[in-house]
Amino acid sequence: MKYPYSKRVIEHFRHPHHMGRMKNPDAVGVAGNPVCGDVMYIYIKVKDNRIIDLKWETMGCAAAIATTSMLADLAIGKTLDEAEKLTKKEVADALEGLPPIKMHCSNLAADALRDAIKKYREKHEN
Amino acid sequence: MQVYLDNATTTRTADEVIEAMLPFFNEKYGLPSSEFGHSMGIDASDALEQSRKTIANYLNVKPNEIVFTSGETESNNLAVLGVARAKGKGHIITTSIERLSILNTCRHLETKGFEITYLPVDKHGLVSPDDLQSAIRDDTILVSVQHANPEIGTVQDIKAIGEICGEHNILFHTDASSSFGLEDLPMEHIDLATFTSHLIHGPKGIASLFVREDITIKPIFFGSNNEFGIRPGFENIPGIVGFAKAVTLLSKKYVEKMRKQRDHIINELTAIPHTYLNGHPEKRLCNNVNVSFSFIEGESVVLHLDMRGIATSTGSACSSPNLKGSYVLEAVGQDPEVSHGSLRLTLSRYTTDREIEYALKHIKDVVSKLREMSPFKDEDTFRKMAKEEHK
Ligand code: FES
Numbered sequence: 001m002k003y004p005y006s007k008r009v010i011e012h013f014r015h016p017h018h019m020g021r022m023k024n025p026d027a028v029g030v031a032g033n034p035v036c037g038d039v040m041y042i043y044i045k046v047k048d049n050r051i052i053d054l055k056w057e058t059m060g061c062a063a064a065i066a067t068t069s070m071l072a073d074l075a076i077g078k079t080l081d082e083a084e085k086l087t088k089k090e091v092a093d094a095l096e097g098l099p100p101i102k103m104h105c106s107n108l109a110a111d112a113l114r115d116a117i118k119k120y121r122e123k124h125e126n
Numbered sequence: 127m128q129v130y131l132d133n134a135t136t137t138r139t140a141d142e143v144i145e146a147m148l149p150f151f152n153e154k155y156g157l158p159s160s161e162f163g164h165s166m167g168i169d170a171s172d173a174l175e176q177s178r179k180t181i182a183n184y185l186n187v188k189p190n191e192i193v194f195t196s197g198e199t200e201s202n203n204l205a206v207l208g209v210a211r212a213k214g215k216g217h218i219i220t221t222s223i224e225r226l227s228i229l230n231t232c233r234h235l236e237t238k239g240f241e242i243t244y245l246p247v248d249k250h251g252l253v254s255p256d257d258l259q260s261a262i263r264d265d266t267i268l269v270s271v272q273h274a275n276p277e278i279g280t281v282q283d284i285k286a287i288g289e290i291c292g293e294h295n296i297l298f299h300t301d302a303s304s305s306f307g308l309e310d311l312p313m314e315h316i317d318l319a320t321f322t323s324h325l326i327h328g329p330k331g332i333a334s335l336f337v338r339e340d341i342t343i344k345p346i347f348f349g350s351n352n353e354f355g356i357r358p359g360f361e362n363i364p365g366i367v368g369f370a371k372a373v374t375l376l377s378k379k380y381v382e383k384m385r386k387q388r389d390h391i392i393n394e395l396t397a398i399p400h401t402y403l404n405g406h407p408e409k410r411l412c413n414n415v416n417v418s419f420s421f422i423e424g425e426s427v428v429l430h431l432d433m434r435g436i437a438t439s440t441g442s443a444c445s446s447p448n449l450k451g452s453y454v455l456e457a458v459g460q461d462p463e464v465s466h467g468s469l470r471l472t473l474s475r476y477t478t479d480r481e482i483e484y485a486l487k488h489i490k491d492v493v494s495k496l497r498e499m500s501p502f503k504d505e506d507t508f509r510k511m512a513k514e515e516h517k
């Protein structure tokens with residue numbers, strides 16, 4: 001196949017992991033992409049400061065879908081502190097790279113996750 | 127199964143066309159020459175003039191009104207620049223949904239002191255003759271309005287527009303590259319018109335500009351005196367022969383077939399909840415379907431469909447190299463989220479009912495798969511969020 005995407009991107013795009021809405025999440029993060037208008041929701045379940053489950057919903061291009069799916073794989077099992085530090089580069093690298101013009105899509109996933117973690121902390125600090 | 131539904135981008139070259147062209151590569155490969163030259167050159171001249179006649183007859187115009195060019199981009203450039211160069215200065219009227227070969231030529235002319243009015247279109251993509259009427263000035267030298275839009279398929283009222291131009295004695299050009307062979311064109315109201323070969327199953331790299339006999343335009347290339355002095359350069363004889371052959375294969379029966387198929391697809395797709403037709407419900411090219419699916423993004427739709435062997439296109443920002451949504455959908459006043467979820471299917475005479483059923487089945491499947499993935503399930507939240515995103 002002669003797509004501009006890596007094999008891994010295509011795999012995640014075709015068969016995304018952890019996709020869907022979560023019932024009773026501990027926090028929901030949202031990120032939108034002002035460049036092209038895509039939107040992503042990330043739902044997390046947290047136990048002892050660790051992400052024990054993550055689900056997501058994305059409206060966006062193949063890169064946006066694949067990066068959310070990859071991010072879910074990377075984030076599940078990590079502590080909040082670790083997960084918070086996930087960068088778009090790590091996500092893109094795990095996907096064997098993204099076309100340069102699609103790098104902004106991978107921001108979206110990391111941003112939505114950070115938003116979820118922030119909201120979780122706000123709720124649980126008091 | 128391989129299903130090609132992107133015939134507004136280009137079409138498959140017909141076998142008959144290829145066959146007609148072949149001898150002109152390795153047997154009759156001469157270039158047109160004067161009647162006092164060698165036979166190979168004379169044969170090429172004959173082929174050139176015969177092809178010109180075929181196309182002129184089809185359009186009901188004179189052979190010396192057909193100028194061959196390298197494509198619709200060149201024809202459109204030649205029409206607008208050719209008139210501008212002949213007149214030297216003035217005002218040009220066009221629309222906001224023309225092909226880029228018109229729009230960018232006009233933008234270039236703006237830097238050279240010409241003034242341009244870009245007429246708006248209504249929500250179906252129609253230009254209002256009243257708007258045209260009121261945009262006309264004493265120094266208007268040219269009106270250029272496309273016959274049909276390649277993206278949303280809307281067909282303009284060329285007769286009404288041509289009549290207004292005629293009353294004011296203003297030259298009227300129409301880009302008929304998308305409608306050629308599919309819609310009748312009232313040639314008697316037109317001064318210049320662009321026709322192209324690769325959208326009617328002819329070869330790529332050849333097109334023509336109709337230039338009414340009694341008007342003067344200036345060339346935009348410089349060289350020899352070919353094509354009545356309007357378009358220098360050696361003639362692309364195999365291309366021209368193929369173009370003319372493609373014209374002889376045009377038939378109303380294909381138009382009827384495509385229209386039925388188009389209506390069937392539109393009915394099936396708009397029956398999917400939260401799906402909207404882009405373009406005009408009736409004044410529409412017989413081979414064009416353009417819909418928007420709420421809650422999902424077009425590049426993902428196109429990619430999924432391609433992996434299932436179905437070639438389509440979208441106006442989504444995500445699929446464009448500059449991350450901008452379709453300017454045509456923007457001009458018809460659609461919010462960005464509409465172009466974001468748009469899908470265009472364009473048919474050809476070769477499109478079969480079986481291919482269409484296959485495509486429909488997969489489109490429905492892909493849409494529901496992507497909607498499952500989408501955070502949006504209702505229009506209100508979707509539109510509100512989309513508005514905030516695009517601020
Ligand atoms: S989400 Fe729009 S380009 Fe990736």
